[in-house]
Amino acid sequence: MFKYILIFLLLIVFVPVFRNFLFNLLVGKQIAKEQKRYNDIMEKKRGKEGDIKVKPTQSSDKKGGYEGGQYVDFEEIK
Numbered sequence: 867m868f869k870y871i872l873i874f875l876l877l878i879v880f881v882p883v884f885r886n887f888l889f890n891l892l893v894g895k896q897i898a899k900e901q902k903r904y905n906d907i908m909e910k911k912r913g914k915e916g917d918i919k920v921k922p923t924q925s926s927d928k929k930g931g932y933e934g935g936q937y938v939d940f941e942e943i944k
Contacts, residue, residue, distance in 0.1 A: 877884045913919060 878888065879885075
């Protein structure tokens, strides 16, 4: 029994193909589920192609915000 466990561990450690197979078998399905879930959420968030969404801007009635700047002369340098 110990011999089989040792062989299994050596395969996992030294054979990348076997290690990748085990990783995909154990973790790959979970990663695929999470990617699909994320893509579904992002698709709902973005909406359908061609839809237009307009976000309202902040009201300009607030005081203390940016009210413009000073005029700066432009000189062309050659």
